[in-house]
Amino acid sequence: VAAKTEKKRSLLASRTLSPRRHADPDAAGDDPTPVDDAAALAAAVRSGALRPLARLLRQVDDDDPRAGPVVDLLWRHGGRASVVGVTGPPGAGKSTLVSALVQVWRQRQLRVAVLAVDPSSPFTGGALLGDRVRMMAHAEDPDVYVRSLATRGALGGLAPNTLDQVAVLDAAGFDVVLVETVGVGQDEVDIVQAAHTTVVVAVPGLGDAVQAMKAGVLEIADVFVVNKADRPGAAETAADLRRLGRLAPRADGWRVPVLSTVASRGQGAEEVVDAVDRHRAAHTPDRGAARARFAVIQAARRRHDAQVAAWLRSDAGRSALVAVEARSCSPGQVADALTDAKATNELP
DSSP: OHHHHHHHHHHHHHHSBOOTTSOOGGGSSSOOSOTTOHHHHHHHHHTTOHHHHHHHHHHHHTTOTTHHHHHHHHHTTOOOSEEEEEEOSTTSOHHHHHHHHHHHHHHTTOOEEEEEEEOBOTTTOOBOOHHHHTTGGGTTOTTEEEEEEEOTTOSSSSOTTHHHHHHHHHHTTOSEEEEEOOOOOSSOOTHHHHOSEEEEEEOTTSSOHHHHHHHHHHHTOSEEEEOSTTSTTHHHHHHHHHHHHHHSOOTTOOOOOEEEOBGGGTBTHHHHHHHHHHHHHTOOHHHHHHHHHHHHHHHHHHHHHHHHHHHHTSHHHHHHHHHHHTTSSOHHHHHHHHHHHHHTTOOO
């Protein structure tokens, strides 16, 4: 048993990727794809080869400038995967539920990728990668791909480059891309703009449903799941959520289902997958436009942030920081100067 467990750990480590501080076995080795040939790397990713896929995902995660042209090429070949977000408070059993959902989709002969977002260390930028441990049941399945991401201080429950990684996995031929957010509080709701369907997980015992998640998280749910439904209070939590749904009907007409699961035993996972499929079939143009708008805003924000960071490292930037510290000018004045410089293409 110990040998089998160790084998699974080894396989999982070789097939899943981690942020900067961890070795990346898939990104090295005998991958013959030219490092700087964007078209060749894009073609290799679309062919389903794991090593080029792993290398590109690492480049995206590291903000490697070589990744941008490849992602641009792959974007045109995506749009087929169902992107499912799974969010909820810490301790709700999101990772265990994700593992159960993966099992159902695999039984339906679909290829599944998982992006599991973990809180990052404020010192190293790496993540604990605890979500992998709960998905070891899929370690030997070649049609399941699991990657852990670190938030690196980003708010909203997602990692900074999540959307680009989703686009890469979509173009690589995965039928379902699951994005499990970091445990969210009251307003970390970016996932609703990144996914076709958002599953919000609640558990009994966390207090009143409204207080536990507040309006921000409650309003983003396309499917509610009361996990750990074998615990006392599960029926009351489900009833609370149904009442909230009746009090705040959706403008698009979708009636948010409230489902109960015991993810550790796989109970209720089939019903959740069926609800996700029904919601995707009812996908509206407005939701698609919102996802496109969010993707553009995120891409522009990352590029702007990178330009500002580079400028702050320049002599002019360091002088501006000294002036702000000395109170001879305000941060707002420096920001205005940066905006003017960007408009005239004077930023590095």
